[in-house]
Each structure stands twice: as C-alpha cells, then as structure tokens.
Amino acid sequence: MIIMDKKNMSRRDVLKTSGVYLAGALSGLFYLGFEGCKKKGCDEDYIIGYTAERVGVDVDLLKAIRKAENGVNGLEFGIIPTLAYESDNGIIENGRFRTYKNIFEKQCSWCAWTIKKNLERYESSGEEEDFISFLAERYCPIGAENDPRGLNKNWEKNVRYFYEKFKD
Secondary structure, eight states, X not given: OOEEXXXXXXHHHHHHSOSEEEOSSSOOEEOOOOTHHHHHOOOHHHXXXXXXXXXXXXXXXXXXXXXXXXXXTTOTTOOOOOHHHHHXXXXXXXXXXXXXXXXXXXXXXXXXXXXXXXXXXXXXXXXXXXXXXXXXXXXXXXXXXXOTTOGGGGHHHHHHHHHXXXXX
C-alpha cells in the first residue's frame, strides 16, 4: 500500500492526487478503492478488511475491537458520536467524494484511525507496556463518565482474547 503524507501537500495537490482520504478531522491519503463492495456485498468482514488495509492497521485488532465492543447499530465499535464524528460524512475515494456505505463503515473507519493514531503515539512514547494495554487506557478508560456500569474494566481482557483468537 502506498501511503502519502497529506500534511506536506497543498489542498490542490491532495485533490489532484488519485486515491482515497478520510474526510474530517482524522485524515490521511491512500491509494485504494472500494469497488469490491459492489461485487462481494458490504458485510462486516469485508468492510473491516477493506478499512484495515486502507488505513494501514492490523485487521485482527480491528476485528477484536468490533467483537469486544459488540455494539448495537451505530455503536458497533463503541465510537461515541461527537461533533467531529457527526460532521464527517464520508471519504474521498479515487479523487471523488463518497458517503460512507453505512454507519458500520463510519464506525469502522473511526476505530481504525483511533488505532493508527494511538499506535503512532505508542511508538514515540517509549512505553514498555504492550500496545493493547496502551490503547485500552485511551480507547476505553476505566472510570470514564460514559461507563456508568463499569464495563470498561473488561475491555482490555476481551480485546486481547479476541485478538489472539483471530491471530490463529
């Protein structure tokens, strides 16, 4: 996969470049397509695999988070809507804007970008804990306001379980 850094490109160059970039606050430029969705359908496994490749994250970790979160429609990856999330309507793909195929794709994309940005932070931090522990502290912190039943304490264990299961 070819990944280009959008920060050092003008808006005009970004738009002229063939490829895909995520529209919104979390953005990067990629050379890929979503044509397979028309052929294979837009099932969860296809969208997860496609998104992991497009963003450049471990597909097994993305699947593990999906399984551990097991959220209802609109919260499949546990991404709680914010103003930035609500205003993100889609991606630029092959030089053209397209809306997300469905809310699942949007949740998946935001989860993948959360993984990618936290992996960058992890690699530059010099932390000695493993990445899943590092991610758990940020993705699903224990004692968070949005966790009144205290379920976040299980997130790391559940993600690790499913990650190991999918790796095999």
